[in-house]
Amino acid sequence: MRRVIGWRWTFFIAGMLIMSLGITMSIKGKVIGTSPWDVLHVGLFQNFGLTIGTWSILTGLLIITSTSLVLKEWPKLGTWLNMFLIGLFIDVFNWLLPATDVYVLQIAYFVVGVFILSFGCGMYIAPNMGAGPRDTLMMILVEKFGGTIKSARMGIEVLVTILGGLLGGPVGIGTVLIALTSGYIVQYSLPYCRKVLLKCIGNMEGVKPFY
Template identity: 35%
Template sequence: MLTRRLLQLFTGVAMYGISLAMFIRAGLGLDPWDVFHQGVAGRTGLSIGVVVIIVSFLVLLLWIPLRQWPGFGTLCNAVLVGLFADIGLALIPAFSHLGGQVGLLAGAVLLNGIASACYIGARFGPGARDGLMTGLARRTGWSVRVSRTLIEVVVLAVGWFLGGSVGVGTVVYALAIGPLVQLLLPVFMVPAAHADAGSGGDSRSAAPEPLASTN
């Protein structure tokens, strides 16, 4: 079972990074956090993958006052999503015609949903950004939805101001990713008993509540 969980984790974060590259190459808009990443990348000259990694670890610093603990999957997510995003950008060409852009966007949403279900289902811990949302909700008493909305409105606004891409893809992602992950998660979810046994019974490795953004 541990082998399956590790395979799901690494496959999931790799596909997540590739899906980010597909969103960028589609050129129709990104999800809120990646609007922010793209904006920072454009202003600093760093690759978007490097920005994703740096922001992930900065967000993890915010876990400290929230008393949130990262899991093995949290750290893998922080490093590998950015790495595979840059690999994807090196391999995937940009599309100049609308049909290709729409097809790439649809493929990106689907791949992102599968990737999210894979790594959440492996139960090795949430991504840095999801952990920030759930930790904020737990410490403040706000709902996860309110915490998520507040954080993503802020990063979307800052990212747009910095020059990140906001468009129809941003809306499509927001509407589609939650139901898609909810649909796919039962297929990939490792039973809690197996996850506890593989992690020495540490409940911090349990999967979080599925969120529309799972990076």
């Protein structure tokens, strides 16, 4: 059992690390826009200071508090770690990765970043250690108001994109591309990462499935 838990936590944290690298790369290539939530985080950073990662944590904390009041229960440890570590990793990578004003390099940053963040997303979801704050919000909207996960996600992302755009966040064709393509990449990376995770764990006989 310790082996199972150990590998699950390893994939969970490594996935968030990889996803944060991809998020930061897409932000570095913001000349063509960035993801809906990062449009908001960058807009808040440009207007009120702090760091992009800090705003990611603060918006996540606001969502966790709100969803906890609705559900009348505290989320899993993984949800709290998701909120904190992704914001922390974004700031670390933002400091480590060099910025560029070269248009072609910014596009390269963006394109590679989309693939990396989408793969990392599938990797951190694979061990099922707790949904992120924004995913929890999406599920609550579906449960309370009906509709599909796709429509709930689209509605949330349109709203935060508008809000972030009003704050001067980087809205562009890249914002649309991330919204349209990241889900497809995760669709392939998630089962792949689960397969690798099961291989790392080894014999699963008698172990309760974690997804």
